[in-house]
Amino acid sequence: MKKVIQILVVILLFGFTTSASAQFGKQKRADALYNSFSYMKAIDVYKQLVENNYNADYAKRRLADCYSMLRDPQNAATYYEEVVKQPNIDPEYYLNYALALRSLKKYDEAKIWLDKYKEAGGVDSRVQKIIDDKDFVTDIYNIKQQYFLKPAPFNSEVSDFGAVEQNGFVTFASSRDKGVSIKRIYSWNQQPFLELYNIKRNGDNFSEAEKIKGDINTRLHEGQISVSKDGKTMYFTRNNILNGKKGKDDQGINNLKIYKASLNEEGEWKNVKELPFNSEDYSVGHPSLSSDGKTLYFASDMPGGKGKSDIYKVSINGDSYGTPVNLGDKINTEGNELFPFVHNDGNLFFSSDGLLGLGELDIFSTILDENGNVSEIINLGVPINSNMDDFSFFMNDNGETGFIASNREGGKGDDDIYSFERIPLFAIKGTVTDAINKLPVKEAKIIIKDKDGIPIADLITDEKGTYSINVDRETFYTVEVSHPKYQPEPSKIADTRNSKGKSFVVVDFELDPVKDVDVLAEINIDNIYFDFDKHTIRADAKIELNKVADLMLITYPNMEIEISSHTDSRGSFKYNEALGIRRANSTYDYLISRGVNPKRIKKHEGFGEYNLVNDCKDGVDCSEEAHQLNRRSVFTVIKMQ
Structure with a gap:
């Protein structure tokens, strides 16, 4: 502001006379104006010092600071650009220049000076936050407008x-x-x-x-x-x-x-x-x-x-x-x-x-x-x-x-x-419970489809059997639920039309346990894992896939499954989506090669890096072991008989 941060962080100095005696000189007069928060008047005097080439480096630093205090990043950045070229400059000017550039939406250029500030030993939590969250600006502009x-x-x-x-x-x-x-x-x-x-x-x-x-x-x-x-x-x-x-x-x-x-x-x-x-x-x-x-x-x-x-x-x-x-x-x-x-x-x-x-x-x-x-x-x-x-x-x-x-x-x-x-975001939320004992069903899979039947999201119920997701208003969605221990349930409609005054619609499910629930509880199908940037089936993955094939061919001849494949966060979202699909395809192809009927693999989908199992997102320093946990194919049993 030019302005109102002034209303708290700075105030008035009273009794100061803006006219100074000639013997103090222009610089002392400019500094006095600066110290009494008379930034507009100080700017005029500092500019005269620059024009007369009298202690010009100092005057430029003060000019940059004056414009910064007046919340004028355009002029502040103009002077900071010259200031940061001065020898032995205080690293704080790197930070001030970077912040002015961010105010001009020059985010990439600002990062250069934030890095210089950090290299010079500057310590400010804002710098690390900006450096760590590289996608912040893109993400903030993609937030659903309310x-x-x-x-x-x-x-x-x-x-x-x-x-x-x-x-x-x-x-x-x-x-x-x-x-x-x-x-x-x-x-x-x-x-x-x-x-x-x-x-x-x-x-x-x-x-x-x-x-x-x-x-x-x-x-x-x-x-x-x-x-x-x-x-x-x-x-x-x-x-x-x-x-x-x-x-x-x-x-x-x-x-x-x-x-x-x-x-x-x-x-x-x-x-x-x-x-x-x-x-x-x-x-x-x-x-x-x-x-x-x-x-x-x-x-x-x-x-x-x-x-x-x-x-x-x-x-x-x-x-x-x-x-x-x-x-x-x-x-x-x-x-x-x-x-x-x-x-x-x-x-x-x-x-x-x-x-x-x-x-x-x-x-x-x-x-x-x-x-x-x-x-x-x-x-x-x-x-x-x-x-x-x-x-x-x-x-x-x-x-x-x-x-x-x-x-x-x-x-x-x-x-x-x-x-x-x-206009608050609108949510579809609900609870999945066991139809027999009325207890919550955790880890039930919820799939949300748009009015054209295209899946837009999938999520898992929490410990309380609940789920919630933000969606658009004035349309309708189909909500599906599945869990390997429960029989399939018909989908339901979530209608967000005529929702003025409301912020959510509730879609609950009660699931009936499958008859073979005790047998199902004994099934242990582990995830399989992939090497970095690869979709080929490793030797250790073949052991697990052979176990899945034997279960489907011998032990449970009517079992039906779904395959979801994932990547770690390294690489772009678009590339990882494609890599996830390749991994899902290779997992599917291997099971088919072992004799599993393709009709019994109801879905094989790639989700890229959208469902990380830990905090190893972009910008987070993680070990290779931690990244490995995200490079996986996951199996979900959806039918036993």
Whole structure:
């Protein structure tokens, strides 16, 4: 942002005079402007130093940093490109250049400088994540789209962000500063200071924006808010100012704080109070109140954090507050974690430039396990995220609409607000149980076919006999189930049409055990394995295949099987799919050569690297023994008699 990462990670320095005495010289003047966060003015002076060839290398480093702080990767990359050629340069500039290139979607070029940073001894978890996940950008663009964006009609030509909707009103922060004859200018980006505005919403129509009533707006910045469910209490971000008095740290910096206000009967926000865990010495901001009002999430650069800015939570009991708790390594990184938003379902959304993303700040969501603990962090993908800053996520209680802010290309102003509609992924899920004892059937094979009868997925039931898979809406699917210990079951239809308001359809199965279940339990058909990049049958595989042939020809003359063949992760997906098919064919051909009737091998399919038995995916350093476990043909008995 040019901008709002500024709203937390940097603040204002007051009392500094932008005009400096001539005896300090241009460089000292430029440095003073830089140190007081007056980046736009500093850029002008540093450029003069470059033009005059006075300490030009230093000035270029400062120019690159200025543009980086202004969230302008195009100009930042231009100067970083020259900076990284300087002798004995700090390796951090390799990292900064790489991150700027990623913000310009130059991912391959960025990797070169990430490698240089690592070779120079730089340590940053972001670097290893990017290097390890080579397919991240491709994968993120292939994520099934759930969010559909459009610019909010009330954006201005300056910064607008932090939209929150409640009781028919949208409240947001903006630099538009209407209604004053003399605009107060923020030296960071030469824009008016941020204030909070209200707009009444009626469907897709919005009233004119008006400053919120009461004592919240001041002559400094006001930012992200969160309102209690009853609409009577507001937590909001503001520069350190209360009752007209500004506070500063020992270096003269005016940090951010969270304040609380109450709504009176006249619709004005009054009784502004500072929260007790604020500090003069660091910033606290971006509040988000949990649905029950008992926990407040926020961002801060307080000492003891993981990186530049971390996300914390604090308990609330009436007017009392607990001790802030850092949310830990799963969420917080060496970079910036900002703008937490906790939805009424308990999931936390937040912005980060430390987790693996597309460029600057991306928006992420937590996935909670059955105990309410964070089990996974996911990038929300495009179009929610872009190569620029994406932040201030808000979603209404129904989970279907909300707002984000972004300084992406094509906006009206600096930061713009975008409204979104969310169409959740639709799932087919169900449970497979034993028809006799009603217990769950684990490892039952589920095959999903599209409306044309083409298989699109196969999966296995878990310990509880359950399965789930995301599919498209407004169509129908055929669901098949099989298990070697149970009799075949007719397929069922999963209809996702007319599914508005729903997120899944349930397709359950009850299976009848086969008569020879005890005999079947005694059958032990091992997998066979292949050499790397080969599909020829090895000597050890022939032993197992001969066992299968004998079972089918002698012991169980009516047995029917399926063959599925797999590869390890090395090689491309397309190549491995073809290799898996060749292995399935060679396995099938060998059994036929031993006299097995082809009609009794109902399927022989290749699945490439899609069903790895371990974590040896692309980019993971695995032993040859571990890779070997994935190069296999697997046999499934589907009929005994």
